[in-house]
Amino acid sequence: MLFTYHALDKDSHERSGTIEALSMDVAVAALQRRELIISSIEPVGGGILSLQMKLFQRVSNKEVVILSRQIATLFTAQVSALRIFRLLAGEVDNELLADTLTQVADDLQGGSAISKALSHHPKVFGVFYVNMVRAGEESGKLSEIFNFLADYLDRTYAVMSKAKNALVYPAFVIVTFFVVMGLMLTFVIPNITKILVDSGQKIPFYTQIVMDLSYILIHYGIFILLILVAGGIYLYHSLQTGPGRYAFDKFKISIPYIGSLYRKLYLSHITDNFSTMLSSGVPVIDVIRISSNVVDNYVYKDILKQTEDAVRAGSSISDALATYPNEIPGIMTAMIKVGEETGELGSILETLSRFYSREVMTAVDTLVDLIEPLMIIILGVGVGILIVSVLVPIYNMANAF
Secondary structure (H helix, E strand, C coil), X not given: XXXXXXXXXXXXXXXXXXXXXXXXXXXXXXXXXXXXXEEXXXXXXXXXXXXXXXXXXXXXXXXHHHHHHHXXXXXXXXXXXXXXXXXXXXXXXXXXXHHHHHHHHHXXXXXXXXXXXXXCCCCCCCHHHHHHHHHHXXXXXXXXXXXXXXXXXXXXXXXXXXXXXXXXXHHHHHHXXXXXXXXXXXXXXXXXXXHHHHHCCCCCHHHHHHHXXXXXXXXXXXXXXXXXXXXXXXXXXXXXXXXXXXXXXHHHCCCCCHHHHXXXXXXXXXXXXXXXXXXXXXXXXXXXXXXXXXXXXXXXXXXXXXXXXXXXXXXXXXXXXXXXXXXXXXXXXXXXHHHHHHCCHHHHHHHHHHHHHHHHHHHHHHHHHHHHHHHHHHHHHHHHHHHHHHHHHXXXXXXXX
């Protein structure tokens, strides 16, 4: 159950928040272990339903960006880490984030490092985030690190959302098209088919194809649906395995034009990771390792792991990446090599990150501009074939009378 409480800490400061426990006695005991003097505690209405709603809650990227900026500001103001997380836990509206921050504060009060406390909540603070905070703890630049993280998450969200949103319109149009065609083939075409067959006139081949499709959909539609569902389930489970996911990710970056967009998207993500972590003082080996864990493509994940092994063996990053010319462009390895030789690798990677981000934005805009007229043509052809298949026989039948 979820309980809300009001209490005083050992410094007589007021504290309030929520706590999850099996019973009120367990909740009271947990709060007392935090050295809190409870003034009131009561269950939150909803019981099991409230808990179920909590399970479906998510912390958005925007909320983490805002949180990171608030933490950075409070660190700059010389506020202690424990007080920062206690304060923000009472300010955020998202219940899941509030509980997460409360648990982080509890861990800090128990003597844990900030990075370790954050690592207990991977759904909110990912591997990249935790390692950046660890680097900030080691360098004593936590306020700068949290600002870096907010900027990084902002950039990543802008690029990723731009790419994803570009697919929403065509997906909606395609789904609508198939739904309308399905309704036409199952409800309209059968009635017209009966009229045409009863008329005894010769049916054009294109009309016969439409009639056959209608017959198949009506009599075998349930089997087709079951096959599609089974195929979807099989594909989903295949993508959960290493080889299946690797093959799918390889296919994604091999599709003409779309594959180029995906490659630029992943390269933008990788170079941004590299630049942000190197600027924060994270060792090169850790930069490559962390980037391999957070990149969302098994092909590039494998490339970065192989690069990590090569760098550990004494190779340079540019030489290791140069062995993958199909996935890593020559211009990227050449610029990284210049950065290694001049000691300006961080700034070179930042330049590459901005370049690939612009490339992704441009490619997405171009794709959207191409998709809209293409969708219109496809829909026009599809609807035109259906209309011609229906109207021509009816017109011929009317002329016969």
